[in-house]
Amino acid sequence: MSSPAKIIYVIVTSLFLVAFAIPLLGLAQKGGLEDFLTRVDEKLASLESLTASFEQTREIGLSDQKIEAKGRLYLRKPRRILLDYTEPERQKLIVNNSVVMIYIPSLKQVQRLDLEDSPQEQNLFAFWEPLSRLRERFTMAAVRRDRSRLRYIELVPRGDVYAEGLRKLILGIDPDLLLPRELEVEEVSGDVVKMVLSRIKIDVELDDSLFELKLGEEVEVIDYSQ
Numbered sequence: 231m232s233s234p235a236k237i238i239y240v241i242v243t244s245l246f247l248v249a250f251a252i253p254l255l256g257l258a259q260k261g262g263l264e265d266f267l268t269r270v271d272e273k274l275a276s277l278e279s280l281t282a283s284f285e286q287t288r289e290i291g292l293s294d295q296k297i298e299a300k301g302r303l304y305l306r307k308p309r310r311i312l313l314d315y316t317e318p319e320r321q322k323l324i325v326n327n328s329v330v331m332i333y334i335p336s337l338k339q340v341q342r343l344d345l346e347d348s349p350q351e352q353n354l355f356a357f358w359e360p361l362s363r364l365r366e367r368f369t370m371a372a373v374r375r376d377r378s379r380l381r382y383i384e385l386v387p388r389g390d391v392y393a394e395g396l397r398k399l400i401l402g403i404d405p406d407l408l409l410p411r412e413l414e415v416e417e418v419s420g421d422v423v424k425m426v427l428s429r430i431k432i433d434v435e436l437d438d439s440l441f442e443l444k445l446g447e448e449v450e451v452i453d454y455s456q
Contacts, residue, residue, distance in 0.1 A: 266381060266405065273408040279306040280409075281434050282427040284313075291420020303427065306436045326441045338448055344455040373400065380412060381405055395419070 281304050288297040301315040311325040322333040328346040333339075368385040375382050380402035387396055395417050402412030409432070413425045445451075 270403060270408045277307070277409075278433050279304075279436050280430065280432050281305075281436070282430040284425050284427050286423065286425045289422045289424075291417075291422070304436055304440060306441070310436070310441045312441055322443070324441055324443060331443060333443055333445075333449075338450060340443065340445065340449060340451045342451055342453045342455065344453075375402070378402065379405065382412075 281302065284301055284303050286299045286301075288299075289295075290297070298318070299315055300317040301313060304310075304312040304314070309325065309327045311323075313323040315321040315323070320335050322331075324331045324333070328344060330343045330345065332341040334341070368387055370386075371384050373382045373384045383401045383403065385399045385401070387398075397416045397418050399416075400412075400414040401410050402414075403409065404411045407430065409430060411427050411430070413423075413427075415423045417423070
């Protein structure tokens with residue numbers, strides 16, 4: 231897989247997990263955590279769509295550089311995601327079934343990746359599999375964060391075959407909404423990407439056209455599927 235394709239894959243895999251993985255996280259914890267995850271299971275199992283504002287930061291592992299971005303997130307079951315970036319520049323990242331596209335208006339360019347019938351697609355949609363299969367891919371544990379009201383779950387891929395650039399993933403779940411509000415991804419490169427959600431709305435009607443790109447002839451499409 232090429233470097234641009236790996237970047238697309240890591241971002242989208244992480245977003246799918248933060249949105250819909252929790253119904254499969256029936257961790258064998260005692261007491262309050264088990265009860266809490268059961269309630270989160272029930273909430274997300276019934277969820278059909280979600281919209282939210284997001285703030286995203288990427289800390290570059292090889293330097294002190296920090297890249298900040300903002301935008302809107304749209305999710306709809308099954309297999310639909312839109313990340314509509316407004317800062318620092320307009321961009322769109324769209325997932326429609328197994329096809330991932332990044333539209334960069336300033337370059338008049340679309341980067342496309344089709345994961346159909348690939349091992350990467352299996353990982354991308356891991357949250358639809360039984361818990362036993364998900365545990366083949368990740369070890370899971372509760373973690374603590376000081377001065378936060380959120381409850382955190384850490385997922386660590388088992389082996390390179392499942393990692394695809396992901397070292398670990400931490401989800402911060404709002405105990406009142408019973409939904410993820412924070413996502414932190416540590417990549418094998420050393421980069422750390424964090425996304426914080428706000429103004430969350432659930433079960434909003436989202437039209438198919440939201441997850442489609444209408445492009446003019448002047449837009450170049452670069453396909454990384456091969």
